[in-house]
Amino acid sequence: MTSADTTATISPADALMRAVANRHPQIDVRPASTDTAAYQYDYATAPRPDSVVDGLRGPAVAFPTTADDVQSLVRLAAEYGVTVVARGAGTGLAGGASATGEQLVISTDRLDRIVEVSPLDEVAIVEPGVINGDLNAHLREFGLFYAPDPASFEISTIGGNIATNAGGLRCAKYGVTRESVLALDVVLADGSLISVGHRSIKGVTGLDLTSLFVGSEGVLGIVVRATLRLRPLPVARRTVTAFFDSTASGAEGLGAITLSPVRPAIIEFFDKVSLEGIDAHSGTRLRERGESLILIELDGYGIDEQAADLEDALTRVGARVTVESDEDSVALWELRRHGRGLPGSRRFIGEDIAVPKSALPAVYRSFAALEARFGVEISAVSHAGDGNLHPLITQEIRQGDDPAVIPESLAEAATELVRIALALGGTVSGEHGIGTLKREWAALELSQRSIEAQRAIKAAVDPQHLFNPGKAI
Structure with missing residues (x-):
């Protein structure tokens, strides 16, 4: 009797949860239910408090504690035809970790060990659930620090930072996450575990798969261990x-x-x-x-x-x-x-555009015309050392408006600002990723042939489209 014969009356996700409980009882799982509703969203896609729908069914969620557990979950998910969303702390700002009630979320919360710190090699080996800020607190006694520092460093995980190629404030001098990742252990869609990269600072053997996985937003594999480059703590x-x-x-x-x-x-x-x-x-x-x-x-x-x-x-x-x-x-x-806060009385769209540093004044000059044209207000805080702006485009919520509905004029203003960034030689995302929220903007930046090439890479390592479908590319 096949798995399908025995589970005809229940959903594939529920059948998967039963299989995990029977075959791998050491893995903590939560079946899809209203109790897992929060796992449908990341920070950017979570509904406003005044638009939360009660009784909404969330995805199935698993909490592996080892790489072997992740491999077992991936193999079973493929067997039962359930797609997988890897999730760190859920602090993402592009919808990259959002999930439906028919998917399996693999949480890296409990893959949280700092495996090794080597002062002589200036590397740390960590699991993906380690919090960025916790890692740096641990490194102080060694006189070292991990440079990438997104604004969410106190709550975001290294795995999530790797998935989005996160940046932060110190990028002006130390670069984004990709510049600090030397090697990765990754579970692929067939359940195999591969190691890419190297512990040494230099290494050019083969294609640079480490850089490929960094910033891939969980569509190519699940990172279960990372070798990170460290820096000496500044003397002042x-x-x-x-x-x-x-x-x-x-x-x-x-x-x-x-x-x-x-x-x-x-x-x-x-x-x-x-x-x-x-x-x-x-x-x-x-x-x-x-x-x-x-x-x-x-x-x-x-x-x-x-x-x-x-x-x-x-x-x-x-x-x-x-x-x-x-x-x-x-x-x-x-x-x-x-300290910035978000406007409670106004609708808003936040962006993550980046341009060459010399073009920053031109972007700020463009705000007035966009405000007049679309009836919005635009401001921006910038990581000016690398040309990365975080514009906030807002519009007043008038009496009778649905706060959850983004008006066409606000969306058009956001898209026009993206077009301005692209015309200046920039990009639609400097550090937050594409996720679900920026796929249409990404299509303005990437040629059709480039998109096809990226999808071909995805198909080569994940032919069943098991990992994070509908995201990034």
């Missing part, structure tokens, strides 16, 4: 603020940093509306100091010389420069990560 850090009299002058002033001999670890830019939003949300008074702000972190040796050179370069382009105290520095970086 210094925070510098540069306030300007307008958004335009601040955006233009960014070029003075690039042309200086200083290479900051972090360069963040806030326009007028963003400063006003932070003040309103956090009770601060940043806007009183200027209409735009460049927030900078320097690190390493010669910190006084770096600060002096930077102050000279920025003062010459009209900035009011302050080298901040340690106490004020902590407060400013906390505001950067958590």
Whole structure:
């Protein structure tokens, strides 16, 4: 008697859960039910509190604790024809970890071991469920740190960071996740486990499959172990603020940093509306100091010389420069990560566009025309050191409007801003991935032949389209 004969009256996902319980009782599983409803969403796709539907059935969820468990789950999912969504902490901002009630979510929550730290090799080997911030807390005693630091570093996992090729504030100096991943152990759709990459800093044998898996959003395989490149903790850090009299002058002033001999670890830019939003949300008074702000972190040796050179370069382009105290520095970086808030009384779309650094002023200049054309308000905080903007496009919710429905004018404004970024040589996603929310925008950037090539790679390693269908490509 086949599996199909014995499970004709129940869904494939429920049949899969029974099979897991019978064959692999060591794996904790939760059948699809209303109790798993939260696993349908990531942070970006979760419904607003006023639009939550009670009684909605979530996906089946499994919590493996070993790579062998992941292999067993993948093989059974293929056997029962149930597609798989790998999930870290669910902090994604593009819908990459969203799942339906007929899918299996494989959570990496319990794959959370720091396997090894090697100070001499400057590497750490970790499982995907390790929290980014927890890893760095562990590394301090070794005098090392892991450079990629998305704003969600306190709650996001290394596996999720790898899946989206996450960036963060320190990308200006240290690069995105891909630059810090040396090797990966990956479970493929047939349940096999492969190792790609190398522990050594150099290595060019074969195709660079490590870079292929980084940023693939779970459509090619499930990462179960990663070898990460570490850096020495800087001997000193210094925070510098540069306030300007307008958004335009601040955006233009960014070029003075690039042309200086200083290479900051972090360069963040806030326009007028963003400063006003932070003040309103956090009770601060940043806007009183200027209409735009460049927030900078320097690190390493010669910190006084770096600060002096930077102050000279920025003062010459009209900035009011302050080298901040340690106490004020902590407060400013906390505001950067958590102080902006989201408008409760307005609909909004957040973006993650990136352009060449020299094009940042042009993007900010484009906001006024878009606002007038579409009846929206646009602001943006930027990882200015690498040209990555996070625009927030908002529109008032009028009486009688459904807050859950995005009006056509708001969506059109967002798409037009994407087109502007592309025309300037940029991209639709600098660090958050494509997921489900940006697939139409990605089609504006990628040629049809490029999309076909990516789908061919997907078909080669996952011919049944078992992993995360409908995402990324």
